[in-house]
Amino acid sequence: MGVKSLLMTKRKSESLSPEELRTHGERLFLSHLSVDCVIFGFHEGQLKVLLLKWKDGPWCLPGGFIKHHESVDYSATRILKERTGLDEIYLKQFHAFGDPQRERGKRYKQGWIANRFVTIGYYALVEYSKVFPQPDLLSSECKWWDVAAVPDLIYDHKQIMTTALETLRLSLNDHPVGYNLLPLKFTMPELQRLYETILGQTLDRRNFQKRMLALNILVKLNERKTGGAHKAPFLYRFDKKKYDRAMKQGLVGGW
Amino acid sequence: MGVKSLLMTKRKSESLSPEELRTHGERLFLSHLSVDCVIFGFHEGQLKVLLLKWKDGPWCLPGGFIKHHESVDYSATRILKERTGLDEIYLKQFHAFGDPQRERGKRYKQGWIANRFVTIGYYALVEYSKVFPQPDLLSSECKWWDVAAVPDLIYDHKQIMTTALETLRLSLNDHPVGYNLLPLKFTMPELQRLYETILGQTLDRRNFQKRMLALNILVKLNERKTGGAHKAPFLYRFDKKKYDRAMKQGLVGGW
DNA sequence: ATACTATTGTGTATCTCCTACACAATGAAC
DNA sequence: GTTCATTGTGTAGGAGATACACAATAGTAT
Incomplete structure (x- = not known):
């Protein structure tokens, strides 16, 4: 999970400023928990994944935090809706990533956001043409990448993506994707x-x-x-x- | 996760009293996160699961919390070791349970323990004869139950067990249990x-x-x-x- | 000892599913 | 209209799954 989600969340009715979120995210969200989404699409014969770029920063998976009275599944749905504009998309929790070193290199050294986060990974299958990627307020990019040509990602996000892909591969046998x-x-x-x-x-x-x-x-x-x-x-x-x-x-x- | 784990944790070098844990668990553990283990064994032709009983309370899955600098996987391993005395057992994370209503009926109305917890479920496969179930300090029971005859469990623990069993069932195809x-x-x-x-x-x-x-x-x-x-x-x-x-x-x- | 009984050890015929493989038709591009 | 890449289509062989029956035997009951 990255700074990105802070901004997205800001648009919702309950809101914290990015600064407030950085320092006092616990007012709105569960501490130590985040959600990251691996959003798969398919276009021109290529499997794609939707990534975000921090302003002057690395690429990452779209993610967010869990509100105090919201289910984790719903958090994922909400984040997905914010990124893609889509409702009712196929969304599946696949793994929780809980290595204390997973956020190695984190920039924030203090405040709520500097805490350790365990992230719960979801993957989504969406129809490429129906998605209008929504870069957020800080004008960072939000775009599709070929799965085979994904750039370096922040933290363990490459690992998360790979695990999602493996899970998807295994699911082919029982789910006609x-x-x-x-x-x-x-x-x-x-x-x-x-x-x-x-x-x-x-x-x-x-x-x-x-x-x-x-x-x-x-x-x-x-x-x-x-x-x-x-x-x-x-x-x-x-x-x-x-x-x-x-x-x-x-x-x-x-x- | 239940009161049980507090006591187990007390035995470790870093320790909180049960009361401290109830009120200030965050000193040692990540807030809002717990781990629950579905421990499967096999004996006399029956699939068994290891359950704990609170003193004068309901049955539940053995569980615990995640220390600040400990990986989630390791937490599960530690909890398992505490319960069964076994190292190097097959342990697999299978799902995170994040419904805000999942702990309906929780008794603790204040303090750290009263918070909402998202729990990460692991299932373990152990050799029945090597396990010596360890009831804890509060003299609650810790014993094997037939999977088919499990009593009412606290919170959503029955659901967690069922999901574990389904996952185990699916895994039969690629893992010779x-x-x-x-x-x-x-x-x-x-x-x-x-x-x-x-x-x-x-x-x-x-x-x-x-x-x-x-x-x-x-x-x-x-x-x-x-x-x-x-x-x-x-x-x-x-x-x-x-x-x-x-x-x-x-x-x-x-x- | 003997008979009894429930359980084990073992092979084959059939069916289904997976795999390998080739040629004629066609729509666009030139 | 010729070319070319791509689509539509069926069959034979093999691998693996399934259905199924009878002889041997270790205890138990007598």
């Missing part, structure tokens, strides 16, 4: 590219299609995606009902 | 019973054995377990080298 990451209509090659970037490996085209269709949660539309060079691929969409039913029962199941 | 839960030598029926209790379903005997042996981390011994009525089953043990190698690479892998 395309539903959250792709637009309503998409082509099979797009879906495949998504899986390939998450997994970091190429997959066989025919087998992939067979496997996806076998999940029985996709509908093939009578429409093709034109515009790209070459043969126009069919469009698909998720069948919400079947999708929900499948999610309830678990997709596969080793045992 | 028998290594941590069973004694050095064990029979195939014992191993199977372990899987069956965790999964809550029966499994085919021949297929189970085939599958376990196919993992290639078991050694069949030239010994049988006598004493039980009926035909004496062979004993097996884990091959540590092969086990470690398999763990490093991941056992199966959906993709």
Whole structure:
């Protein structure tokens, strides 16, 4: 978690000035706890992650603090809404990071913000095109980065991102992430590219299609995606009902 | 987390009296954060969980707080050691519980302990016979319960236990839990019973054995377990080298 | 001792799922 | 209209999962 969140929080009705937050964050927030979000998107065949840049400072994950009467899950939802403008996005807690050295190099040497923080990591899957990244009051940047080309991040944020990615990778078996990451209509090659970037490996085209269709949660539309060079691929969409039913029962199941 | 941990902590070199902890826990611990452990064991064909009982109070999970300069993982290890006397046990963080209502019914109305706590859940897999449950100074009990017959627990501890069990269930696919839960030598029926209790379903005997042996981390011994009525089953043990190698690479892998 | 009973040890046929693999059609670019 | 990269599609073989039955045996009851 970085300074960033202070500013975002300032916009809310209950508010502290950045300075107050730095020194007396405990008035509004739980001490020693923060939330960091790894926000994944997918665009032009690349898996993306949304990062913030401090003014004259390093890049970091969007994060924030937990209000006294707010659930941790809700904090994550709120932070996400502040960054992306989106409600109802897929959000999953994946790990708490509690090494006392994790904030090595912290600049603040005194005040509330200088305390040790244990951060709870969430990852979000959002539809790229619906997101309007919101840089905050200090005019720091907020933008998408290719997962494969993320710059140095503050503290242990690279580690947090990596863990999120691993968790996402493992979740592929029981969660059809395309539903959250792709637009309503998409082509099979797009879906495949998504899986390939998450997994970091190429997959066989025919087998992939067979496997996806076998999940029985996709509908093939009578429409093709034109515009790209070459043969126009069919469009698909998720069948919400079947999708929900499948999610309830678990997709596969080793045992 | 309950009063229990206060007492345990008292034994350590840095110490607060129970009363001090109740009112000024922040001298030693991070505020708003606790750790709770779901300690699983296996005995007589039943999956067990280690619970504590407050004096004249409800049952709860063993838990504790995080010292100012201690990692969260280490806190969990320490708490576990205090309860079970064991080092080097398999311990895994599985979820943080952050609902502001989770401690509904809390008795303490003032002092540090009355604050809101977000708890980080860990589950442990221990060898039943090696554990000597340690009830603490207030002579509350500390004992094993059948997972299927756990009594009412304080706060959201039942929920925490259930989530731990679900996580354990899912982990069966990539972690051969028998290594941590069973004694050095064990029979195939014992191993199977372990899987069956965790999964809550029966499994085919021949297929189970085939599958376990196919993992290639078991050694069949030239010994049988006598004493039980009926035909004496062979004993097996884990091959540590092969086990470690398999763990490093991941056992199966959906993709 | 003998019979009894519950439990263990073991293999095969079938099915399902995963994998490997190639050629014709097409839409855009030139 | 030719070219080129990409899409659409099916099958054969292999690996792994599942279903299933009978002989051997260690105690127990008599």
